Amino acid sequence: MTSPGHLIRLADLGKRYPDGTVALAGLDLAVSPGEFVAVVGPSGSGKTTLLRVIAGLEPVTGGTLARGTDDIAYVFQEPTLLPWRTVRGNVELVAQLHRVPRERRRALAQHAIEQVGLAEFAGHRPHQLSGGMRMRAALAQALTVRPRLFLLDEPFGALDELTRNRLCDQLQALYLSERFTGVLVTHSVAEAVYLSGRVLVLSPRPGRILADIPVPLDVPRLPDVRYTAEFAEICGTVAKHLGEAR
């Protein structure tokens, strides 16, 4: 289905909701395997719709969508945790839905819980955790099935800046070790630049891609990179396009 070399390819993609709202129109996008792309745009520009369409949660109403894998993980704005399960049970959930045998599931969950640093809290229920810990549990849940494509919808939007930055570093470390392809929707320009190989700026509704800005910073990126002139310059470019989009 996909043209060689791309994991996701959208051509002239359109999405109109049954109520008549046109969320996306004439959107072209190609993402290569192993790439990490960030999407920024004004509120209501269809960023979430774009992710949902890529995930197959919404049918497209125009153009074509080709996706090279079904091994998808999706981190939603709210952590997808069942309140009656412990952290361990929640992390196992996705593997369970994929019918991974119990023993293997346990091991995968244990590994993922350790990766996000929640080992001490494996027996806690979601309401006993802080917002950041809940999001880490959701990340771990997504990681158990070793996704080839990782979609993240403003996963850190509700968290304080310190927690955000720490989770960004964890996400980067996970990306570097797992080498999935990532698409991150975010409101934060700095977060987009820090994590991605390129930043896409979406226009107001109906969303299409206004700018495609490469981020030629070395990986792994250390927290201090945020204070370099180069980082600031890229953020400036993104912000300029974003300003034009409003």
Added chain:
Amino acid sequence: MKRILPPAVVLVAALGLWYLASYVLLSPDRRFLLPPPHAVLRVGFLDRNNLTELLAALGLSAEVALLGLAIATALGVGLAVLMSQARWLERSLYPYAVVLQTIPILALVPLLGFWFGFGFSSRVLVCVLVAIFPIIANTLFGLRSTERHLTDLFTLHRAGRLTRLARLQLPAALPATLTGLRVSAGLSVIGAIVGDFFFKQGHPGIGILIDLYRQRLQSEQLFAAVLLSSSFGVVVFWTFGLLTRWLVGTWHVSERRVR
């Protein structure tokens, strides 16, 4: 102490009023209308024969109420699950569930007698009929109110209907179902007693005894029977409260203690 004192004060005050009405308002020859508490205690509960009769009747009514409740729960949850599977099923079935709730059950009682006899099964059926609606309505509400991002997660990972039901919808609906069950348990106890008034074949339930004591003007025993059936209702309600805490107390908002 703080939790026990206020209701204890109310109890003492109520007993005081009861004595007052019994001894001051009523002349001795009309005292049978409201026998004083100690007479109720002596005749109704301390007389071995009377107590045995009452407890046997209560046992039978409890059996009717609990069996009716069990059937109503199984049927109610089943119907709610069915309705949650497709809008057209809900649209076809729900109006009849509402009808079931709104027809005066007493109007149906003679028919039930013709069809199912004037004994045990009709009494159970009355309980099912009065108890089923809160279970259907609450369970359906619970099944429908799973959060969108959780539904999306299950869709994304291609979970089938059964998996979705077992792992997401039913556990999410449990607190609502239990709330319905608590209401229905009370209704079912009432149903069992009401059923007794009409279906008198077989061993007498507590409703039959109440009717009998009324006819014979045995007001001490009448009061004892009323008290006993009320306490049974309270015990059932309280048991389901405990059950709720035990089943969802570790995670549901309604049961979480404020720290």
